Amino acid sequence: MKTGGWISYVKELGSLMRYMNPRRKKQYFLGMGVAAVNQTLFLISFSLVVQSLVNYAESRDTSLIYQAFYILAGALLLENIISPAFTYLYQRSVEYTILDIRERLYYKICRLRAKYLEQTHHGDLLSRVNNDVNALELTYSSIYFMMLLQIVFSIGSIVAMFILHWQFAAVSLATLLISLAVSIRFARQIRVLYGNSLQLLGKMTEKFMDFIGGIQLVKLFHIRPIYAQYRSLNEQATRIAEQTAHKNGMQTAINHFVSYVTFCGIIVIGSLLYAYGLIGMGSVAAFAVLQINLTHAIMTFGTVLSLAQNSLAGAQRIQEILNEEEEPVRIGTWDSKQVSEAMVEFRNVEFSYQSDKKVLCELSMKVLPGQVAAIVGASGSGKSTLIKLLLGFYPVDRGEILLQGKSFGHYTLEEIRGQIAYVPQDAFLFSGTIEDNIRYGNPEASAEEVREAAGAAYADAFIQELPEKYQTQVGERGASLSGGQRQRIAIARAILKNAPILLLDEATSALDNESEYWVQKALNELMRGRTTILIAHRLSTVEKADSITVMSQGSIVEQGTHQDLLARGGYYAQLYG
Numbered sequence: 001m002k003t004g005g006w007i008s009y010v011k012e013l014g015s016l017m018r019y020m021n022p023r024r025k026k027q028y029f030l031g032m033g034v035a036a037v038n039q040t041l042f043l044i045s046f047s048l049v050v051q052s053l054v055n056y057a058e059s060r061d062t063s064l065i066y067q068a069f070y071i072l073a074g075a076l077l078l079e080n081i082i083s084p085a086f087t088y089l090y091q092r093s094v095e096y097t098i099l100d101i102r103e104r105l106y107y108k109i110c111r112l113r114a115k116y117l118e119q120t121h122h123g124d125l126l127s128r129v130n131n132d133v134n135a136l137e138l139t140y141s142s143i144y145f146m147m148l149l150q151i152v153f154s155i156g157s158i159v160a161m162f163i164l165h166w167q168f169a170a171v172s173l174a175t176l177l178i179s180l181a182v183s184i185r186f187a188r189q190i191r192v193l194y195g196n197s198l199q200l201l202g203k204m205t206e207k208f209m210d211f212i213g214g215i216q217l218v219k220l221f222h223i224r225p226i227y228a229q230y231r232s233l234n235e236q237a238t239r240i241a242e243q244t245a246h247k248n249g250m251q252t253a254i255n256h257f258v259s260y261v262t263f264c265g266i267i268v269i270g271s272l273l274y275a276y277g278l279i280g281m282g283s284v285a286a287f288a289v290l291q292i293n294l295t296h297a298i299m300t301f302g303t304v305l306s307l308a309q310n311s312l313a314g315a316q317r318i319q320e321i322l323n324e325e326e327e328p329v330r331i332g333t334w335d336s337k338q339v340s341e342a343m344v345e346f347r348n349v350e351f352s353y354q355s356d357k358k359v360l361c362e363l364s365m366k367v368l369p370g371q372v373a374a375i376v377g378a379s380g381s382g383k384s385t386l387i388k389l390l391l392g393f394y395p396v397d398r399g400e401i402l403l404q405g406k407s408f409g410h411y412t413l414e415e416i417r418g419q420i421a422y423v424p425q426d427a428f429l430f431s432g433t434i435e436d437n438i439r440y441g442n443p444e445a446s447a448e449e450v451r452e453a454a455g456a457a458y459a460d461a462f463i464q465e466l467p468e469k470y471q472t473q474v475g476e477r478g479a480s481l482s483g484g485q486r487q488r489i490a491i492a493r494a495i496l497k498n499a500p501i502l503l504l505d506e507a508t509s510a511l512d513n514e515s516e517y518w519v520q521k522a523l524n525e526l527m528r529g530r531t532t533i534l535i536a537h538r539l540s541t542v543e544k545a546d547s548i549t550v551m552s553q554g555s556i557v558e559q560g561t562h563q564d565l566l567a568r569g570g571y572y573a574q575l576y577g
């Protein structure tokens with residue numbers, strides 16, 4: 001084995017400690033170190049107890065019985081009183097470190113660019129936050145300790161063996177090195193398998209989320225390929241688990257073989273030396289106990305080394321997220337010369353998701369304070385993209401967006417988003433109560449203000465009829481409410497936010513007549529006094545807008561009021577007709 005290999009291996013294992021803060025690292029190593037030394041002393045003490053007892057059997061010297069008793073009492077004190085306190089110390093550092101990692105991932109995901117989030121399956125993110133963090137937790141809580149314990153114990157045993165008989169000790173040392181080399185060789189192969197296994201686990205989580213998300217469609221259409229894909233991944237994962245088990249088995253078998261051959265050698269040589277009066281029987285017995293323990297330590301070390309591969313693979317996947325580029329604090333230019341009387345203005349904006357396909361070309365539009373601007377156009381014409389740009393999810397490639405008269409770069413993304421309330425087409429509710437969901441619009445709002453917002457959104461009446469009123473749990477994504485009720489809660493949330501600009505992705509398209517009636521009333525309430533950009537999917541809802549922008553293939557083809565556009569007899573008139 002190359003030295004560079006060993007060193008990089010140790011470095012890699014050490015690099016997992018980067019997630020732990022320095023104060024916790026100190027407590028962690030102190031706790032682990034003291035617990036490992038205690039357990040080593042405890043285990044080694046048994047060989048001394050055996051030595052004393054065998055020597056007593058030979059010499060009938062009763063002081064040896066007392067000696068064995070004192071050693072045993074001391075060992076039990078170490079193991080049962082001192083060890084648990086230090087074990088608690090290092091386990092506590094582990095739990096806080098895992099909490100830190102989960103929080104870092106949570107905030108990192110909040111700050112990731114929209115592009116990354118749109119291209120990454122949420123199942124994969126979920127798998128990284130759960131499976132990979134769990135793999136890391138196992139390393140901190142058990143694997144490192146087990147490794148340290150086996151190392152400290154092996155060193156302790158070998159020192160004890162050297163004190164008892166140096167020739168024997170040399171043989172044991174050679175065994176240790178052979179077994180270590182075998183373990184590291186297998187660990188490398190197992191690492192690749194664990195990496196593939198975690199990747200598969202991520203994909204299986206993706207497929208499972210798709211399956212649960214679309215369960216009604218799966219039932220309705222008997223969609224077999226969904227299950228077939230999941231099964232295929234499951235089978236691949238099983239094959240990898242089989243290969244891992246095979247490698248682990250081989251590693252254990254080789255280590256068993258090496259260790260037991262050594263053990264037999266020690267017994268044979270020990271017996272011969274004893275026969276020639278060169279060593280006492282007590283020392284041979286102590287040696288045998290130490291050798292058995294050493295064998296066990298070496299095999300445990302091999303096993304935990306393999307398990308650590310799972311964490312290394314998981315840590316790599318966690319690091320990939322942590323290294324991902326974040327949204328900048330500001331996007332756009334800080335140009336003091338660019339001013340506008342409009343509340344929102346798009347000035348010659350160009351944008352593409354991929355460099356080869358322009359989604360918005362030379363787009364210019366103004367929305368004056370308090371006005372309602374409707375945007376209409378065929379599917380794929382770029383309406384939702386416009387919203388994403390206004391919310392700062394993507395930077396424009398060319399041109400400028402101005403907000404409250406100033407260019408985008410004057411504001412941080414947080415400030416931009418603070419000025420806008422957005423009601424998407426499919427209202428999203430978080431698991432929790434209705435009150436929680438409305439209050440997300442303004443976390444400082446009192447219960448009274450939440451009720452007022454619900455009243456203005458025409459939601460209070462149906463909420464009062466629910467058994468637990470505002471404390472009703474909405475279920476996953478609001479599953480226990482109807483589409484119209486979800487919309488009105490989302491509107492109440494937007495009312496509570498009280499932002500000057502309102503973005504509406506027309507919400508009424510999927511609702512029945514009665515729900516539409518109430519949602520429309522709620523929207524009218526929400527729009528009162530606010531500058532509104534309304535993405536309209538049905539032309540009947542835009543007639544009253546102050547201006548209508550008609551889009552086609554990323555460009556504006558017509559702009560005007562409903563009457564103007566009808567009179568012009570162009571694209572809008574054709575769509576309307």
Ligand SMILES: Nc1ncnc2c1ncn2[C@@H]1O[C@H](COP(=O)(O)OP(=O)(O)OP(=O)(O)O)[C@@H](O)[C@H]1O
Binds near residue numbers: 384
């Ligand atoms: N995240 C994305 N990555 C790449 N291309 C995208 C992305 N989102 C949208 N597009 C493409 O950009 C174009 C405009 O899409 P956009 O969603 O803005 O249209 P839209 O007018 O809102 O359509 P609809 O009315 O159907 O919602 C489409 O060609 C679409 O395929």
